Amino acid sequence: MSRNRLVVIGGDAAGMSAAAKVRRLDEQREIIVFERSPHTSYSACGLPYYIGGLVEAADDLVERTPATFRDKYRIDARIRHEVMEIDPGGGRVRVRDLEAGKEFWEGYDDLLIATGAHPRCPEVPGAGARGIYGLNTLQSGINVHQALAREAPRRAVVVGGGYIGLEMAEAMIERGIAVSLVQRGPEVMSTLDPDMGALVSQALREVGVTLYLKEVLTAFAVAGGRATGVITDRRTLEADIVFLGMGVLPNSQLAEAAGLPLGEKGAIRVDTRQRTPRGRIWAAGDCGETVNRITGKPFYVALGTVANKQGTVAGINLAGGDATFPGVVGTAVSKICAVEVARTGLLERELRELEWDYATAVIESRTRAGYYPGAGKVTVKLLAQKGSGRLLGGQIVGREGAAKRIDVVATAVTAGMTVQEVIDLDLSYAPPFSPVWDPVQIAARQLVKKV
Numbered sequence: 001m002s003r004n005r006l007v008v009i010g011g012d013a014a015g016m017s018a019a020a021k022v023r024r025l026d027e028q029r030e031i032i033v034f035e036r037s038p039h040t041s042y043s044a045c046g047l048p049y050y051i052g053g054l055v056e057a058a059d060d061l062v063e064r065t066p067a068t069f070r071d072k073y074r075i076d077a078r079i080r081h082e083v084m085e086i087d088p089g090g091g092r093v094r095v096r097d098l099e100a101g102k103e104f105w106e107g108y109d110d111l112l113i114a115t116g117a118h119p120r121c122p123e124v125p126g127a128g129a130r131g132i133y134g135l136n137t138l139q140s141g142i143n144v145h146q147a148l149a150r151e152a153p154r155r156a157v158v159v160g161g162g163y164i165g166l167e168m169a170e171a172m173i174e175r176g177i178a179v180s181l182v183q184r185g186p187e188v189m190s191t192l193d194p195d196m197g198a199l200v201s202q203a204l205r206e207v208g209v210t211l212y213l214k215e216v217l218t219a220f221a222v223a224g225g226r227a228t229g230v231i232t233d234r235r236t237l238e239a240d241i242v243f244l245g246m247g248v249l250p251n252s253q254l255a256e257a258a259g260l261p262l263g264e265k266g267a268i269r270v271d272t273r274q275r276t277p278r279g280r281i282w283a284a285g286d287c288g289e290t291v292n293r294i295t296g297k298p299f300y301v302a303l304g305t306v307a308n309k310q311g312t313v314a315g316i317n318l319a320g321g322d323a324t325f326p327g328v329v330g331t332a333v334s335k336i337c338a339v340e341v342a343r344t345g346l347l348e349r350e351l352r353e354l355e356w357d358y359a360t361a362v363i364e365s366r367t368r369a370g371y372y373p374g375a376g377k378v379t380v381k382l383l384a385q386k387g388s389g390r391l392l393g394g395q396i397v398g399r400e401g402a403a404k405r406i407d408v409v410a411t412a413v414t415a416g417m418t419v420q421e422v423i424d425l426d427l428s429y430a431p432p433f434s435p436v437w438d439p440v441q442i443a444a445r446q447l448v449k450k451v
Ligand code: FAD
Pocket: 009, 010, 011, 012, 013, 014, 015, 034, 035, 036, 037, 043, 044, 045, 046, 047, 048, 081, 082, 083, 084, 114, 115, 116, 117, 135, 136, 137, 164, 251, 254, 284, 285, 286, 287, 302, 303, 304, 305, 306, 307, 333
């Protein structure tokens, strides 16, 4: 039987990586992509820098337009088309043309779901009010940009101290807007251990963000349908504009309605080839689940790195090849103004839950030789298993040049290296880049004594 038509739902990182890969490997395939927003292949990661004014135009964040996909790849990418329903039995999707206001059914031989994720917002009173913004699509960023120009807000409140919340706080600082941040936990960035999160909280305070830690959002104050404040269990913060930074949830509703099994955090369950148990339906990116390579357990992470790789893997398989996505160790990097933040592997909280015996070391060092101009502070925390000495994770907070050191830690964690093996790595050194002992190795030297 010929399997000629591939339909992709979602025209960004995962969907378009897959579609482009299929086209490179298979000249004949008919490829249709339905994307409900007005853009394809954009960088959501760049939105905070567009909103903050560092990136001038929204178009700068678009990598490939539908016209490029049509002319260069012969991919029929239809923007402003929303898939409303999947009919797995009939092998078709119900699509709404959002411009024409019409609906139609489109058949598929293979279907890739790449619908991404949406910002989490608790169902508190006022949650639907205008003036509350979450970011996911390019259009969502354009909406914020326009609101800032139109309304010239003076006070912003960010609810949630995840990395998108942090980046939005930075964007507001860049624009000279007073910003407060409300966080449920004891420190911002719950993807770090609290001792490292405290360094990030401090960095936020130093750039002028007012923090309200250990406070829970209970409602939004609303007047005339518009949010005028954020109400926590302790106070009301007046706001001209509100941002959501409480993490994201997978857009898996279509899959769920079609009877596909969901896993971690409601993400679509897939195998390592990105295939769902429903043979001809595949999923990739923020809408799907993956595996934590350290624990071997199902895991949910919404990152562009992962989405691009999963899309490519799905594309190879959809073109008849054989590729697998092995999972993640949870590597991520961000920054708040001049302070860089990075993490990989497991947290103390997770290790306690797993009942693994572990040790930690936290050290302070410099990003460059101490005498070299621009040397800044860097704090490195490493975690390892007692007994085996296996490295299990690391977190880094520091000045320019600090964050990308996490890639050494991530590589070591992925390879299952011991702390001693990290010490033995032949890492580079010259005064503009590092002290003689790289900060990661200084931390490893402390840690080896404990494992
Ligand atoms: P998406 O990019 O969300 O694309 C899904 C697409 O599907 C959307 O365009 C959506 O409109 C469309 N869609 C959904 N439902 C339907 C439907 N029913 N019919 C038709 N179309 C539909 N990651 C990093 O690795 N590093 C970073 O620094 C980073 N920074 C970020 C900053 C921000 C502000 C945001 C929002 C995200 C950031 N990310 C970052 C995450 C990264 O952008 C995502 O992981 C990545 O875009 C996921 O790609 P995706 O294709 O799975 O989903």
